[in-house]
Amino acid sequence: MTTTETSADPVAAVRAWLEENWDPDLTVAEWWERLGLAGWSAPTLPTNAYGRGLSRSDAVAVQRELTAFGALGPPAGLGLLLAAPTIATHGTQEQIDTYVRDIVTGQRAWCQLFSEPGAGSDLAGLTTRAVQDGDEWIVNGQKVWTSLGQTADLGMLIARTNVDVPKHQGITWFAIDMHQPGVELRPLVEMTGHAMFNEVFLTDARVPNDAVIGDLNSGWAAANTTLQHERAGLGAGGGSGGGGGAMPGTVAGQLELRAGDLVPQRPAGTATKAGPARTSGATMLTELARGLGKNTDPGVRQDLARLHTLDAIGRFNSQRMKATRAAGGDIPGMANISKLLMSDVVRLSRDLGLRLLGPSGMLHGYTKEQRAALDAATGNPMLALVTGTALYAQAPPIYGGTDQIQRNIIGERALGLPKEPNNDKTMPFSELPKNQ
Numbered sequence: 001m002t003t004t005e006t007s008a009d010p011v012a013a014v015r016a017w018l019e020e021n022w023d024p025d026l027t028v029a030e031w032w033e034r035l036g037l038a039g040w041s042a043p044t045l046p047t048n049a050y051g052r053g054l055s056r057s058d059a060v061a062v063q064r065e066l067t068a069f070g071a072l073g074p075p076a077g078l079g080l081l082l083a084a085p086t087i088a089t090h091g092t093q094e095q096i097d098t099y100v101r102d103i104v105t106g107q108r109a110w111c112q113l114f115s116e117p118g119a120g121s122d123l124a125g126l127t128t129r130a131v132q133d134g135d136e137w138i139v140n141g142q143k144v145w146t147s148l149g150q151t152a153d154l155g156m157l158i159a160r161t162n163v164d165v166p167k168h169q170g171i172t173w174f175a176i177d178m179h180q181p182g183v184e185l186r187p188l189v190e191m192t193g194h195a196m197f198n199e200v201f202l203t204d205a206r207v208p209n210d211a212v213i214g215d216l217n218s219g220w221a222a223a224n225t226t227l228q229h230e231r232a233g234l235g236a237g238g239g240s241g242g243g244g245g246a247m248p249g250t251v252a253g254q255l256e257l258r259a260g261d262l263v264p265q266r267p268a269g270t271a272t273k274a275g276p277a278r279t280s281g282a283t284m285l286t287e288l289a290r291g292l293g294k295n296t297d298p299g300v301r302q303d304l305a306r307l308h309t310l311d312a313i314g315r316f317n318s319q320r321m322k323a324t325r326a327a328g329g330d331i332p333g334m335a336n337i338s339k340l341l342m343s344d345v346v347r348l349s350r351d352l353g354l355r356l357l358g359p360s361g362m363l364h365g366y367t368k369e370q371r372a373a374l375d376a377a378t379g380n381p382m383l384a385l386v387t388g389t390a391l392y393a394q395a396p397p398i399y400g401g402t403d404q405i406q407r408n409i410i411g412e413r414a415l416g417l418p419k420e421p422n423n424d425k426t427m428p429f430s431e432l433p434k435n436q
């Protein structure tokens with residue numbers, strides 16, 4: 001059910017609400033309880049799911065107002081971005097009251113247990129099995145690339161519940177408790193030096209029957225809702241659910257901190273009534289080029305202009321989408337195009353940033369102390385930002401569906417090109433050749 005609140009000016013409404021309710025001396029948990037139950041944590045959700053039925057662009061304006069007001073934003077992470085809209089769409093009212101309430105108030109953190117060693121782009125080829133045992137399901141299998149699994153209370157799990165039907169028809173979406181003996185996490189350290197990802201081993205893990213979201217064996221539809229929100233959020237540069245500045249859940253340990261202490265500090269003059277001033281990558285790299293005396297190099301100038309152009313195209317696309325949506329229309333493939341554009345922006349930012357830095361771009365501080373030492377040695381405080389961006393630049397073209405997969409989707413669904421021939425829509429999963 002989608003309920004839409006027809007508030008003429010959501011920004012004025014949230015500002016009035018903040019005047020009454022924001023109190024930096026509340027704990028994070030107390031503040032998120034107020035914010036979430038008033039519908040301001042995830043205002044795009046329908047009103048029966050702790051939202052206000054706002055459009056994405058109105059929700060972005062609300063988020064900006066929260067920041068400009070100096071209040072702590074909503075809980076960060078995948079619960080708000082992915083689990084809440086999926087459960088709001090496919091769950092029962094009881095499930096919404098159990099899970100979504102705890103997401104918008106930051107009580108529980110979520111991770112996404114989708115990818116497997118043999119099922120990433122071909123997600124519907126997953127082999128993790130869930131077998132019914134009375135009122136429960138017993139789950140066995142392995143997931144991988146599970147971001148923030150180490151701080152998650154619950155997981156969005158997709159598992160195979162029927163092998164005798166074509167692969168998309170035998171999958172179920174579960175809410176699984178991550179704090180149980182059958183769930184083992186092994187962190188994977190990335191070249192950035194962080195261990196954001198995990199391998200997750202599920203060995204006789206248990207999920208109650210009432211944690212099946214949507215119908216049994218209809219998990220592919222629910223998973224697609226999750227993925228649509230992932231792509232839309234990523235194309236928008238991280239998503240409306242990602243920018244809260246504080247981590248939800250029982251493991252991250254932030255719920256009992258003072259809310260006012262977690263409000264991100266912005267340098268004086270960078271926040272306006274209309275929200276924080278937006279500093280694009282092109283602007284920062286232009287400053288870096290100027291500081292290093294390389295802004296007269298024709299090749300550098302060309303790449304800076306290209307980066308600026310890509311940034312502007314991204315903004316125009318989102319304005320065009322906003323106007324089309326407001327008129328009741330849609331632009332097929334726009335979420336995929338936005339994600340591809342983001343990949344181009346991070347790749348070009350990486351290459352240009354490293355080119356500007358020259359040999360010092362080979363140095364990266366993995367700890368605070370190392371970064372301080374590098375700042376002192378090079379006299380360039382932007383070095384860590386550029387090398388950090390360069391090391392992470394491999395990720396956006398992969399997560400949320402690789403660039404190649406975005407192009408496939410645009411080709412097939414937006415341009416109507418023929419699909420690659422295969423029989424996986426008709427042949428039972430048990431008879432299909434497997435990746436592993």
Ligand SMILES: Cc1cc2nc3c(=O)[nH]c(=O)nc-3n(C[C@H](O)[C@H](O)[C@H](O)COP(=O)(O)OP(=O)(O)OC[C@H]3O[C@@H](n4cnc5c(N)ncnc54)[C@H](O)[C@@H]3O)c2cc1C
Pocket residue numbers: 111112113114115116117118119120121122144145146147148394395396398399400401402403404405408
């Ligand atoms: C930073 C980051 C965070 C992530 N977080 C999570 C998470 O929290 N939870 C989760 O479940 N997953 C997560 N992932 C996993 C991510 O969704 C997968 O990595 C992604 O879907 C690609 O799958 P794969 O790695 O198995 O690559 P593969 O599917 O094996 O692809 C390998 C290569 O083959 C290409 N390819 C594959 N199939 C086709 C095709 N049909 N046509 C053309 N080319 C093709 C791909 O584009 C790629 O270049 C994360 C990944 C990253 C990088």
